[in-house]
Amino acid sequence: MEFSRRHLGKLAAGLLGAGLLWPAAAGAQDMPAPFDNPGDVEIALVRYLSTGDFFQAYLSGVEAQAKALGVNLRVLDSRQDAALQADMVDQAIALGVDGIVIQHGLTESMKEAAQRAVDAGIKVVAFDVNVENDAIPQIEQSDRDLARLALEKAIKDNGEAWKAGYVYVAGIAPLDRRNETWVEFKEKYQGLEEVAQFGTLDNPIANSVANQARSVVTANPDIQVMFAPYDEFAKGVKIAVDEAGLSDGIKIYSADISTADISAMREPGSAWVATAATNPAVVGEVSVRALAMMLAGENPGHNVVVPPTLITQEQLNAQDIKNMEELSQKLPQFAHADVAVPAWMPLPPRD
């Protein structure tokens, strides 16, 4: 940097505080080092996955929190190239950044690169990739909690005894974790009977699942609940239930959410009654906050879990929520997570 960092940092903090009605900026001086001069702090986001709504939203969360802190953010995107992602960590080390967020990736390729960063005195956090390093906190969205919230809602709506169809594909880590919860629930509530299990990841997934689900509901007309713990599955099941004219008799419970899912849940007479989801933007914010805590010499804990929110059809209809932005605005618990929020931490502005 060719400027005087100290002056630039103060100037930037002052401008942001004045210009953006940024509540915490007035107290920038109260932030612990190194955030008393946030313009001097540089962090890097090293991404493995970036295509798709979820990852776009995650990035927006990272950007918002970095801006709230006033730190500089560099985004390095390896576009699903594991070797390149490891090289990018080395690149970030060479650039002399203060902190690194590793977003996804493969344990095998990232483990050593992450260790090199730690050895270079750089603080590192990892989201959804296990780099097997005690010095690196893991940011997680809890898949078990996602499944638990959806299933508790199903129990609440339908009692403790019902016939269920279950959509599952083994070998996908988040789906496997959600499956553990389903297995627990079946043991806990003996009245739950899984009469059919199906699922496929042939894309377009919703179309393939719709074909399967159509057969399942025809062969098992007594199914009351469909547990589809992934929104593409739920979308497919909904298409099949609609086509079979069974929307009144079947309720769909799922996980994850997107703008398209919101409109599907809100269609008149939709069988898709509830979904449990974590806001990817919030996960992005939490990733940066956990890193900031480490830079300030605090300990966010080894596992930083972002809690999911249950979103029901009634809520969406009652508050007339049409897309993800409105969901964040109208369901505060979805827009915020009280995770990694020490008193000094500035939060991104909310409208």
Place this chain on the structure above:
Amino acid sequence: MEGRDVPMDSKLTEDRVVEMPEIAAERPSLHLRTILIRYGFLALLAGLVVFFSLATRGFASPQAAVFILQSVSITGILALGVTATLVVGGFDLSIGSIATSSMMAAAYVMVVLEQNALVAVLVCLAIGALVGLINGLIICYMRVPDLLATLGMMFLLIGLQRIPTEGRSIAAGMTMPDGSTAEGVFSPAFLALGRHRFDFFIPNLVPASVVVLVVLAVLIWFFLEYTRFGRMMYAVGSNARAAEFAGAPVNAYKIWAYVISGVFASIGGILLAARLGRGDIASGNNLLLDAVAAALIGFAVLGAAKPNALGTAVGALFVGVVLQGLTMMNVPYYTQDFVKGAVLVVALVFTFALLGRNGR
């Protein structure tokens, strides 16, 4: 072979010349084998239908018949398109990605550009025809082998469909890359293509996609079997050089085959978009594989041993019956790919081994 081949003048002569002596020599045993070759696959299909009807609840109903057809309508339409390229001795690997690109295009036209259903359909058909034309031109005039040209086109389209939205799926109310919200919606008329049901003895029975499949199957069957253009396409496929010496514009026939394939694939994409009600980022590779499987299984139907529209339709139906029947029996998903593969291998063995012994 006698009765059936009468309308097919071009094939008649050469078949007769080869097979005459054999027919005379061993008529009784050949008779049995001919029946087996011609009707074996249809008998297998009928057997499966009976089996699933007995083994599951609800398989033997008009509703089940309809959703089996619906489950294969999109791959079936793609398969009919690829049949046209197989007929001229080519191959089209890009059909899956043409279908998903056309799905994205339909969603983009309606949701982002806020146009109506007709515009969306026309844009999709135009994309299909254009991609088919480019495929044909590359193959015929740039002399790129068909598999490679269409493979390249496949990758190109998988990437292209992501560019307008920077990799996002398209749904009503989506957030655009610039942060604004898309105002358009899927028009009800367009959604009806995937969701409307026609009365057929029972009210609201037959989905529009099944009607489209049946109409396209009849059209392409008539076109390939009974028009001069279709017969010439077979001639180009069996011996391009001979057809060229006979004065046929071989390249034109080939290019037309790819255009047909592209348009059919884009129709499949339109129906996909109408069923899903949004534009999903997808490679369409599963659509491609299922469609090719249906077309190849079709070789075995009625002992044709060549690409044919009727066989392709029956092949698609066969795959649909097997997969939906197994799903109704709660058979795990991973065994279904296995079964699909087994059906294909058996069909190919059936085609090439049995017919080979028959003196071809």
